[in-house]
Amino acid sequence: MMDPAEIPQRVGPAKESCLYPETEWHSPKWTSMSKVLDHDDLLIEILLRVGFPTTLVYAALVCKRWCHLASDCMFLSHFRKLQPPSLLGFYLDDIMAPSMSARFVPVLPQPPELTIVSCRAASFSLGTSQGHVIKCWNGRLFTLHSDKSGFTAAVHSPLCPEGGMVIVPKSILEQNTCGTIIPKEEGHGFSYIFMRVVSTNETMQPMVLVDILQNGDGVWRRYLSLATDQLSLIRWDVRHVLIDDKIYIPSALHNIVVLDLTTSSISTIQLPQGVEYGDRRVVLAHSDGASGMYLIQVKELQVCIWLHKGNNWLPVDTICLRAMCATLMMPSCEVEDEDAPILIRINQLWVSAEFLFLEMGRCTFHLDVKCRALRKVYEKSKSDESLGHIHPFMMIWPPKFPALKDDPARNVM
Known part of the structure; x- marks a missing residue:
């Protein structure tokens, strides 16, 4: 499948975990979205529905937390049954x-x-x-x-x-x-x-x-x-x-x-x-x-x-x-x-x-x-x-x- 190295990545100022810090807006819409994406259980439910393992690799490149969730063995077992x-x-x-x-x-x-x-x-x-x-x-x-x-x-x-x-x-x-x-x-x-x-x-x-x-x-x-x-x-x-x-x-x-x-x-x-x-x-x-x-x-x-x-x-x-x-x-x-x-x-x-x-x-x-x-x-x-x-x-x-x-x-x- 697609190697992660082949996926284009944006470069921004360094921050502790997020690979794309310039996307961290502070609008009300982003605040509401972050409440969902910062919640592991809700994020897992979203990742289970992305449809393809290639999309999981894209998701894993967002930040370390997403990578841990997407590559977890129990998550992958559940993902394979659904997709x-x-x-x-x-x-x-x-x-x-x-x-x-x-x-x-x-x-x-x-x-x-x-x-x-x-x-x-x-x-x-x-x-x-x-x-x-x-x-x-x-x-x-x-x-x-x-x-x-x-x-x-x-x-x-x-x-x-x-x-x-x-x-x-x-x-x-x-x-x-x-x-x-x-x-x-x-x-x-x-x-x-x-x-x-x-x-x-x-x-x-x-x-x-x-x-x-x-x-x-x-x-x-x-x-x-x-x-x-x-x-x-x-x-x-x-x-x-x-x-x-x-x-x-x-x-x-x-x-x-x-x-x-x-x-x-x-x-x-x-x-x-x-x-x-x-x-x-x-x-x-x-x-x-x-x-x-x-x-x-x-x-x-x-x-x-x-x-x-x-x-x-x-x-x-x-x-x-x-x-x-x-x-x-x-x-x-x-x-x-x-x-x-x-x-x-x-x-x-x-x-x-x-x-x-x-x-x-x-x-x-x-x-x-x-x-x-x-x-x-x-x-x-x-x-x-x-x-x-x-x-x-x-x-x-x-x-x-x-x-x-x-x-x-x-x-x-």
Whole structure:
């Protein structure tokens, strides 16, 4: 997001705390306003409604007291519930198409407060090497580069490039390996879990290996090595989900294999009756604020959502797309045979199933699950063989606040 150093500041006579003393008028109107702004509880209520984390950074530059209030952990937790991070756009890429390079597609319209942030995301480049975006989360990109020496995997932060990159060692990206990287939010940073399944001639069973880069650590460390047949039919085309130190791994047609990182054990969950993987019709997501998991299925013109909690699948929502599609349908999105069922695929979803990207014909739609709103966000050209993969790019959280020289103990994000 916007670095505080880039924000223009006015310079005035020094005063104890206020950065802009020339604004301290003594009119009756200002006196009334100061009674509100000098009251912490009232100021917090105002800051909770500013709408965007970028505006919080502006507010933090007013004075030290405002900075303390805006960067308080409890305040930020409340702010995030009221103002979830905004979707800036998505990176479009296809690792199966070497000639296709990742590009950023903004989701329009964007509010003026996020213009600079969107421009930063759009200006990010993987360089001249053959690279692809594999995954996005919280303003970060997991990329895979290939050259004569092999593959290089890294985590980039387009909105905060000064933070550098996280590199996955080539020793982890060994041959005969399929793997995935999973971020784990911890405090004000991230740990990274790289899980892979290794198949060699020396081992009778596939080996699942888990390496972890802890938040604040600079070295990847082997966390788990386990021989198992239960991951021989693992599906890499459906996203894996981390919940409470358990990795939920799609497998075969009807299974979810649960790898417990705490106990180094494996168990299996069956999909709801009548549900199976295939053709990008089923995805998994962790539930919001609960130790459960969502399963989302697209079936004809319906989106069905289940919650797995305990040992049961509970149907929690069904969204009918027929009326939405009839309103938005364009010639390029229609099927040639009106009697044929409309083929809808899930290209991507966001955490807690807040929204989905759905493919229909040559068009891609954004479905806001909570608001039940469907809008077209992309249309591929007739020369495109496939759409590729969509990687939603969200506003980074928490925002990065200016450092206070006299308060080294405060967390600067």
